[in-house]
Amino acid sequence: MMTARTRFGLAGALLLVLVAAGFASAFAVQRAGLKKLEHSFPTMGTGAAFTFWGAPEKAELAAKNGRAEFDRVVRACNLYDPESELAKLNRSAAEAPFGCSDELWVLLSEARQAYEFSGGAFDITAKPLMDLWGFYRRRGDSLPSEAEIAEAKKRVGLDKVVFDDEKQTVKFTVPGMAFDLGGIAKGYAVDQAAEAALQAGIRRGVIDLGGNLRLLPEPPPGKPFYRVGIRNPKNRDELLPEPLELRNASVSTSGDYERYVTIGKQRYGHIMNPKTGLPTQADYSVTVIAPSAMLADWLSTSVFLEGEELGERAEREFPGVQVIFSTAP
Known part of the structure; x- marks a missing residue:
């Protein structure tokens, strides 16, 4: 397990972005005979984006089917749709x-x-x-x-x-109970969209749902891996040092810096501790690298709430999992 420290006041992030330097050049894409397709749209209360490299008809099919997967999960899990x-x-x-x-x-x-x-x-x-x-x-x-x-x-x-x-x-067993799948359904939807892309014949690409990332097995043309940067939440134009270099992996970050409510001039993060009944107010974030986006999704929330001991246990018990704490210096 790693602890990231930086010159920024808070080294946490809620949004993972692809570092531009890690993307293939237009020449490499053309030389490989591939088309780069980018498709973005709003869903699940956030933004989604597909970036695929492949034959044009396959890339377009992957985007179409991936979006259909997202729509299907929304129809099943939307808290605000009485028909879900x-x-x-x-x-x-x-x-x-x-x-x-x-x-x-x-x-x-x-x-x-x-x-x-x-x-x-x-x-x-x-x-x-x-x-x-x-x-x-x-x-x-x-x-x-x-x-x-x-x-x-x-x-x-x-x-x-x-x-x-x-x-x-x-x-x-108690009236008034309710499920909210927001901490797990996004990761599940990303995994389903990734499977749809693979079935369409696309093996190079990134699926991004509000910072829940799935990187497909093969990297961008001309590159050995995808470079993923963790954004500094205090300055959206800056990334933390040492971007991740990954392929065939999922990444999710949990923190309480970007999504919050303000009550009496005090800010409270959106991650709720069900044991105390209080929202979080932490000075760190947790990034999880995992084989599946659904696992990365709920593990990042869990470790954020419980701390480094649970992060160490996650790395022991789940093959392919890496936990990174980003903390204030």
Whole structure:
């Protein structure tokens, strides 16, 4: 596990960007007979971007199918669409067991693994706390009281949910509980889009969903790897030193510097600690390199909340995982 230190006041970042110097030149692309296709669009409350190199028809098919994968995950997991499968689950699972599709069950099974591995730090039932603190709807200028936090915590905890693995059903044991898959669905969508690109015959490219990156197996033409820089959140025009040099990997960063709410002139980061009922206020970020984007997604959040000991354990227990802490000097 690495700890990154830099001259900047905070060495954390929430957004990973591809370093321009790591991209292939137009000459190398032309010489290889490849087309570089770039496609960007908004989704899941953030921005998505595909960069592919390949035969034009394959690159275009990869972009089309990758976007369709994102759209499918949105239809299943959108909290704000009353017709999404997740919204239907949240409305009814306190009354009766809710039968899940195979895809939603994959996400919930991964979330259960994340909850167990993190000792409850990664918890998809934290929505009542997020609501209380105003992350979904502006709260105002008053902080939640200890009584309000305690009341919300009664509706938080994956241990309060009954899962039937044989029937693929979910039952909430406490009324008012709800799932929020925002900390895992983005990584899952990136993995699905990557698989769609590979099936279309594209092996060079990058899928980026709000800083959740998947780098395909082969690097840009004329380059041995992709260079990935961690952006300085205090200055969007600056990157931290020593960019990552990777291929065939996923990368995700968690921190509380860019997404936050302000209550009474105090800023509170968007990552909620379900154990304390308080949002984070940390001076570091955590970047995770992993074989899959979904694993990198939830591991970065978990390690950000729990610290270096969990990061060391993640590197021991998950093959191909590397954890990097970026801290203030």
